[in-house]
Amino acid sequence: xxxxxxxxxxxFRGRLVLxxxxxxxxxxxxxxxxxxxxxxxxxxxKIIAGLTPLDSGRVSLAGKDVTNTPxxxxxxxxxxxxYAPFRHLSLRENIAYGLKVQHVAxxxxxxxxxxxxxxxxxxxxxxxxxxxxxxxxxxxxxxxRALAIxxxxxxxxxxxxxxxxQVRAELRRWVRSLQQELGITTILVTHDQVEAMEIADRxxxxxxxxxxxxGRPPFVYDHPAxxxxxxxxxxxxxxxxxxxxxxxxxxxxxxxxAETLEVREVVRLGFEVRxxxxxxxxxxxxxxxxxxxxxxxxxRVGQRVGVRVRSTIATPAATGAExxxxxxxxxxxxxx
Amino acid sequence: MRRSSLxxxxxxxxxxxxxxxxxxxxxxxQAFSHGWAxxxxxxxxxxxxxxxxxxxxxxxxxxxxxxLFGVGASxxxxxxxxxxxxxxxxxxxxxxxxxxxxxxxxxxxxxxQNGWFGSAFAAMGLRVMFSYPAIxxxxxFVSLPLVSRQVIPLLREIGDHQEQTAATLGAxxxxxxxxxxxxxxxxxxxxxxxxxxxxxxxxxxxxxIVSGNIALITQTLTLNIGANFxxxxxxxxxxxxxxxxxxxxxxxxxxGVSRHRLERKRHGxxx
Amino acid sequence: MRAHEDPRTYLAKGVALGYVSLLVLIPMAALLNxxxxxxxxxxxxxxxxxxxxxxxxxxxxxxxxxxxxxxVAGTATAxxxxxxxxxxxxxxxxxxxxxxxxxxxxxGVTFYTLYGxxxxxxxxxxxxxxxxxxxxxxxxxxxxxxxxxxxxxSLTVDAEDAAATLGAxxxxxxRTVTLPAILPxxxxxxxxAFARALGEYGSVVFISNNLPYRSEVSSxxxxxxxxxxxxxxxxxxxxxxxxxxxxxxxxxNVVARRLALRRG
Numbered sequence: 001x002x003x004x005x006x007x008x009x010x011x012f013r014g015r016l017v018l019x020x021x022x023x024x025x026x027x028x029x030x031x032x033x034x035x036x037x038x039x040x041x042x043x044x045x046k047i048i049a050g051l052t053p054l055d056s057g058r059v060s061l062a063g064k065d066v067t068n069t070p071x072x073x074x075x076x077x078x079x080x081x082x083y084a085p086f087r088h089l090s091l092r093e094n095i096a097y098g099l100k101v102q103h104v105a106x107x108x109x110x111x112x113x114x115x116x117x118x119x120x121x122x123x124x125x126x127x128x129x130x131x132x133x134x135x136x137x138x139x140x141x142x143x144x145r146a147l148a149i150x151x152x153x154x155x156x157x158x159x160x161x162x163x164x165x166q167v168r169a170e171l172r173r174w175v176r177s178l179q180q181e182l183g184i185t186t187i188l189v190t191h192d193q194v195e196a197m198e199i200a201d202r203x204x205x206x207x208x209x210x211x212x213x214x215g216r217p218p219f220v221y222d223h224p225a226x227x228x229x230x231x232x233x234x235x236x237x238x239x240x241x242x243x244x245x246x247x248x249x250x251x252x253x254x255x256x257x258a259e260t261l262e263v264r265e266v267v268r269l270g271f272e273v274r275x276x277x278x279x280x281x282x283x284x285x286x287x288x289x290x291x292x293x294x295x296x297x298x299x300r301v302g303q304r305v306g307v308r309v310r311s312t313i314a315t316p317a318a319t320g321a322e323x324x325x326x327x328x329x330x331x332x333x334x335x336x
Numbered sequence: 337m338r339r340s341s342l343x344x345x346x347x348x349x350x351x352x353x354x355x356x357x358x359x360x361x362x363x364x365x366q367a368f369s370h371g372w373a374x375x376x377x378x379x380x381x382x383x384x385x386x387x388x389x390x391x392x393x394x395x396x397x398x399x400x401x402x403x404l405f406g407v408g409a410s411x412x413x414x415x416x417x418x419x420x421x422x423x424x425x426x427x428x429x430x431x432x433x434x435x436x437x438x439x440x441x442x443x444x445x446x447x448x449q450n451g452w453f454g455s456a457f458a459a460m461g462l463r464v465m466f467s468y469p470a471i472x473x474x475x476x477f478v479s480l481p482l483v484s485r486q487v488i489p490l491l492r493e494i495g496d497h498q499e500q501t502a503a504t505l506g507a508x509x510x511x512x513x514x515x516x517x518x519x520x521x522x523x524x525x526x527x528x529x530x531x532x533x534x535x536x537x538x539x540x541x542x543x544x545i546v547s548g549n550i551a552l553i554t555q556t557l558t559l560n561i562g563a564n565f566x567x568x569x570x571x572x573x574x575x576x577x578x579x580x581x582x583x584x585x586x587x588x589x590x591x592g593v594s595r596h597r598l599e600r601k602r603h604g605x606x607x
Numbered sequence: 608m609r610a611h612e613d614p615r616t617y618l619a620k621g622v623a624l625g626y627v628s629l630l631v632l633i634p635m636a637a638l639l640n641x642x643x644x645x646x647x648x649x650x651x652x653x654x655x656x657x658x659x660x661x662x663x664x665x666x667x668x669x670x671x672x673x674x675x676x677x678x679v680a681g682t683a684t685a686x687x688x689x690x691x692x693x694x695x696x697x698x699x700x701x702x703x704x705x706x707x708x709x710x711x712x713x714x715g716v717t718f719y720t721l722y723g724x725x726x727x728x729x730x731x732x733x734x735x736x737x738x739x740x741x742x743x744x745x746x747x748x749x750x751x752x753x754x755x756x757x758x759x760x761s762l763t764v765d766a767e768d769a770a771a772t773l774g775a776x777x778x779x780x781x782r783t784v785t786l787p788a789i790l791p792x793x794x795x796x797x798x799x800a801f802a803r804a805l806g807e808y809g810s811v812v813f814i815s816n817n818l819p820y821r822s823e824v825s826s827x828x829x830x831x832x833x834x835x836x837x838x839x840x841x842x843x844x845x846x847x848x849x850x851x852x853x854x855x856x857x858x859x860n861v862v863a864r865r866l867a868l869r870r871g
Contacts (some may be wrong), residue, residue, distance in 0.1 A: 051500050071503045078504040084497035088519045097515075098505035142501075149505055348687045349699065351680055355745055356705045359717040366720065409623055416616075424623070427631055433799060433852050435806020436711075437826040438845045441833055442634035445641050445842065477630050509613075531707065538710030541808035541826065545833055558712045558809070565716045565813065574720075577713040584708040591708070592701040 002027040002185035003048060003153055008057035010043055010209075017043050019209040020057065025153075025202075030179050030186045032196035035206035036232070041189045042157055044206070048187065049155050050074045062152050077146030081158040083138045085130035091141055092117070092126040098149035116144040119178070136167045143175065147182075154179070154186040160195065172199055193233050197221065205229050237286045239307060246288035250310050251275065251297050257306020261285060263299045275299050277307060360581060367578035370571060378575040386552050387560035388579070391537055393468070394556065398475040398536045403529050406483025411517070413484070414491040425488075431480045439477050440545025443470065466548035471556065474542040479535040483528030490524040490598070527594035534587045538580065638849075642842035653843035661820045662828040663848075669736055669824070670804035673743035674751075678797045681751025682789065688752070689759040703752050706745055711809025718742050719813040734816030739824060742810045747800035754796025758789045791867040798859025802852040 003025035010018040018040045025031050033041040046052035048059055050071035058067045066074050086094050095116055099109045117123045120140040130138055139159060146154060159175070160168040176199035179186050190196050196203055197217040204214040205228075213225040224230035227243075236243045240259055254260050261277035264284075273294045276286045285307060289297070299305060367375060378384075409428060413421045431439065447464040464470055498520065502512045518525075540558045547554040551563065557576055564573035643650050653659070688700055706714070718741065720726070723733045732738035762785065770780045808826040816822040817831075825848050832841035 049504060051503070071500070072506045072508065074504075076504055078501060080497045080501065082495075082497060084495075084501045086498055086502075086516060086519075088522075097502065097507075101506040101511065145501075145505070344683060345687050345691055345693065348680075348684045349695075352684060352699060352702065352748075355741075355748060356702050359714060359721065359745070360702075360705060360709070362717055362721055363713065405623060405626055408619060409627075412620060412623065420620075420624070424627060427627055430631055430635070433802035433806070433856055435808060435826050435829075435845075435848065435852075437808050437829050437833075438638075438806060438849060441829060441838075441841055441845050442638045444833070445838060446634040446637035473630070477634075480630065534708045538708075538713075540710060540712040540715075541830070545830070558710050561710075561716065562712050562809075565719070570716070570720065573716055577716060580710050580713050584705065584710075584713075587708040588701050588704055591704055592697070 002029075003059075003061055003187065005044075005048060005059045006057060008044065008047060008059070009055045010040070010047060010052070011055055012043075017209050018047070018054075021206075021209070021211050022057075023204055023211060023214060025185060025187060027185050028183045029201040030176065030188060030199060031202045031204060032200035033187060033189045033204050033206060034191070034193060034196045034232075036191060038208070039206040040209040041191075041206050045155050045157055045187060045189045048153075049076050049078050051078070075149070075152050077149065077151035077154045079139075079142045079146055079154075079156045079159050081161055083130075083135075083142040085138055085141060087130050090127050090129055091122060091133070094130070094141055095145045095148050097145060102149065112148065116148055119147075120144045135163050136171055139163065139171060143178075147184075152185065154184050156186065156188045158189055158191070161190070161192075168195070175199070197233070205232065207232075235288075238283070239285050239309070244309065246274070246286055248310055249285070249287045249307055251287055251289070251293075251299060252306045252308055254304065254306040256308065258308040259306070260304055261307050263301055263303045263305060265301065266294075266299055277305070360584075363574060363577045363581045366571070366574040374571070375575060378572055381572060381575075383552055383555070384557070384560050384564075384572065384576055387555045387557045387576070390468075390471075390555065391557045394471050394475055395533060395536050398472050398479070399529065399532050401472075402476055402479050402532050403483055403525065405480075406528060406532075407487060407518075407521070407525060410484045410487040410491055410521075414488055415496060428481045428484050431478050434478075436478060436539065436541030437545065439474060439542040443474055443477065443542070443546050447473070465546060466550065466554060468554070470546040471543050471554065474546045475536040475539055478539050478542055479532040482531040482535060483525065486524040486528040486531075486598075487521050490521055494520050523594050523597045527591060527598065530587055530590045530594065534584065537583060638842055638846060641839055642846040644839050644842075649839065650843045650846075653840040654847040658819050658823070659825075659828060659844050659847070662823045662825045663851075665736060665739070665823070666805055666825040669740040669743055670801055670807075673740050673747055674797050674801040674804055677744055677747045677800065678751050678793060681748055681796075682755050682793060684748075685752045685755040685759055689756060690764075703749050706747075706749050711746070711807070714745055714810040715742065715813040718745070718810065723814060733814055734818060734822040736822075738814040739811055739822070742814055743804045743807060746807055746810055747804050750796045750800035750803070751793060754792045754799075755789045758792045759785070762788050787866075791863040794859050794863040794866065798856055798863075801859075802856050805848060805852050805855075 004023070006022040007020050008018050008022070009016075009020045021040075021044070033044060035041045043052060047054045048061075050059075050066065050069060054067070058065060060066060061074055061076070071078075086097065089097070092113055096109050096113045099112060104112070113126075114123070117126055120143060122137060122140055122144070125133060125137060130141070133141065142159075156175075160172050163171060172195055188196075188200070200217055202214065203217050203220050205212045205220070207228050213220055213229045215223075220229065221233050224233060230236055230243060235246055237246050237249070238244070239249060259279065261279050263275060264278050265274075265276040267274040267276065273289045273291060274286050275289060275294075276284060278284050287307060297305075409424060413425050444465060447470065464473070498516050499512050502516050507515070538558060539556075540562065543556055544559060544562070547556070547559065549555060549559050549563070555563065557580060561573045561576040561580070564570065564576065684703070688696065688703075718738070719733065722728070722730055722738060722741065724731055732741070766784050766788075767780050770784045771777070775783065806826055807824075808830070811824055812827055815824055815827065817827045819828075819831075823831075825844065829841050829845050829848070832838075832844065
């Protein structure tokens with residue numbers, strides 16, 4: 001295993017940030033540390049990096065216990081959310097920094113830096129300074145700089161958070177393909193579940209300093225272990241006291257329905273349409289439809305429609321469970 | 337760019353011109369009022385030349401001392417905050433609003449022969465007051481906060497992510513300090529150094545007390561100018577003033593450039 | 608992070624503390640010690656003697672006037688510097704720092720020659736409160752300008768333009784948008800200027816004549832006490848002045864912070 005940590009506990013100013021957590025990261029995989037702000041994910045990343053000391057626990061990298069090793073000897077690459085470029089150095093000099101520390105000869109250094117510049121597609125900007133570059137370019141520079149020292153593990157702290165949506169989406173896919181090409185073990189901290197699910201081999205979901213669940217994204221999405229995980233990973237709604245994903249419900253004729261609800265609002269969100277409905281007691285359910293379905297059904301505000309679970313979804317093992325509990329289904333043959 | 341009214345602009349230029357530019361220009365006018373030959377002779381006045389040398393000797397010691405302290409204290413206060421460093425922060429700012437006469441007084445109270453601490457030094461055969469060390473002491477006191485006040489805000493703003501990144505790239509603390517930290521605060525430090533130099537060279541009231549104002553021996557250039565004026569030797573005084581005014585103009589230029597660079601670092605950089 | 612706690616750091620911290628103690632803490636303690644060396648009564652008598660109070664009255668009046676005047680003039684100057692573009696703006700901006708760069712004694716002797724008995728303008732304000740105030744105005748102008756300038760710069764013109772589109776006149780815009788924004792910094796800067804002015808010596812001593820009870824500022828009075836060898840007396844007056852300046856600084860900072868908080 002490439003990275004492992006056990007019993008990691010950390011408090012800041014009397015507040016418990018990490019509560020004895022343990023996990024193992026496999027080599028060559030991209031693991032996403034996912035969680036809301038304050039969940040401790042950035043702190044955990046910095047502890048793995050050796051930038052923040054832990055109160056108790058152990059950290060191992062490449063099989064060696066590095067708990068008492070300073071950051072500079074851990075052979076890791078780290079990217080801050082603000083990219084922390086060395087402002088007074090050019091792009092080329094930024095990337096070369098780690099190589100200079102290792103006393104790599106000038107000619108060899110230049111060669112390696114050129115190669116990295118090609119890798120991150122910044123050859124034309126080599127002699128520019130960070131303030132002359134865009135956010136996405138600085139991000140790639142930070143990556144190249146971290147990769148220059150050929151680290152065993154790459155640690156990325158919310159690397160895409162400061163970018164606008166379009167750049168963010170492109171860049172994360174590019175980073176993912178780069179990571180796969182290089183086969184480098186990577187841990188990525190993010191609060192964006194879409195991002196995590198799109199590029200991670202494995203998700204580790206943190207909440208209030210504890211790991212709520214860890215596993216491959218599709219599995220965790222379909223089998224959330226707790227209420228928190230279910231609602232954090234994606235939108236949920238409830239019908240008859242049971243939680244569902246909005247796309248698991250459908251609108252049907254009143255006679256076919258499990259429940260009859262009144263349409264309160266129809267919201268067009270670009271690629272999907274949300275139909276928000278209420279029952280007699282006032283609790284809300286919403287259903288996700290495609291444009292075609294909307295054209296067929298044509299829901300209108302005030303209209304009474306039937307709502308039921310799609311036939312392709314296996315029924316929950318426990319019907320009539322307590323309100324808003326996560327789905328208890330254990331068998332999912334044929335479900336999406 | 338919204339424009340202010342022309343009237344306001346004229347008023348402001350007039351006010352600043354009359355209050356600041358006029359005295360500066362007047363120094364030049366007075367120094368040159370008797371022609372080049374007289375000026376040249378005055379520049380070779382024995383007392384003034386000794387004063388210049390003394391001032392230079394004081395600056396050579398006082399400025400580096402305070403820069404070293406200023407940068408170090410700033411790093412302590414910003415990167416390793418603690419109760420002690422907070423107290424340090426406050427204490428460093430004390431000289432800012434302190435009257436130079438009071439500075440001279442308290443130094444004399446503490447370090448004169450019969451003073452609080454002075455008696456201890458006297459026992460060791462060290463004479464602090466009315467001598468070169470006293471002038472250095474006073475100069476360092478009055479310029480104490482000048483470097484920190486520039487470096488601290490910049491350090492706070494920059495944050496320490498660059499240093500942490502350098503650490504992950506394998507750099508040891510010393511290397512990080514010289515290649516990252518120092519380079520980051522360079523312009524703020526330069527600004528602070530320039531202000532310190534100006535203050536040290538220009539200090540009057542504090543040095544007046546602690547030096548004893550002994551002509552030819554413990555008179556700095558500022559004291560020399562004052563003494564000349566008091567003995568109605570105003571032309572000689574203005575020649576000395578000319579030298580200091582020239583230094584001031586140089587200082588203003590460096591300050592202007594430093595501030596411009598600092599501003600660019602703060603605002604222009606990350607757009 | 609752990610690497611920073613090595614013994615070299617402790618040594619450096621110790622040296623820094625020693626430096627500061629030698630320089631500031633010990634002398635300030637000596638001041639306290641000396642001011643009360645003959646008891647509380649003697650301290651009070653020295654600090655509130657007629658000459659001391661007269662000097663203080665003069666000093667406070669002139670400093671207050673100068674600081675207040677420059678609060679206004681400084682704001683106007685900052686406004687012109689930030690909002691206007693004209694040839695020579697750079698020079699104007701640079702010369703504001705002159706009082707920080709020019710030795711006080713040079714300013715002092717120049718003012719004396721310009722506005723004293725040999726004045727080319729044939730005025731003579733030596734020994735008058737006007738003369739003292741002018742000298743103090745020279746010293747305190749940069750404080751308000753440099754305090755307000757960054758605030759004005761960061762205050763986007765948008766806010767002012769927004770007010771204008773809502774029909775506000777430029778006077779109203781200034782009063783309701785600009786002024787509240789700059790007030791906290793202006794207060795702090797003016798407080799600092801006032802505290803500095805209270806202790807000003809070099810630029811004031813020549814033009815003020817130093818006639819006791821008449822045209823003597825507090826710093827000159829303390830100096831005269833020192834020259835007479837009256838250390839406890841000098842210490843007492845100095846302490847009194849110091850506490851006053853400190854009170855002003857703290858007050859202006861507190862008010863400024865409260866104003867800033869209210870703005871949100």
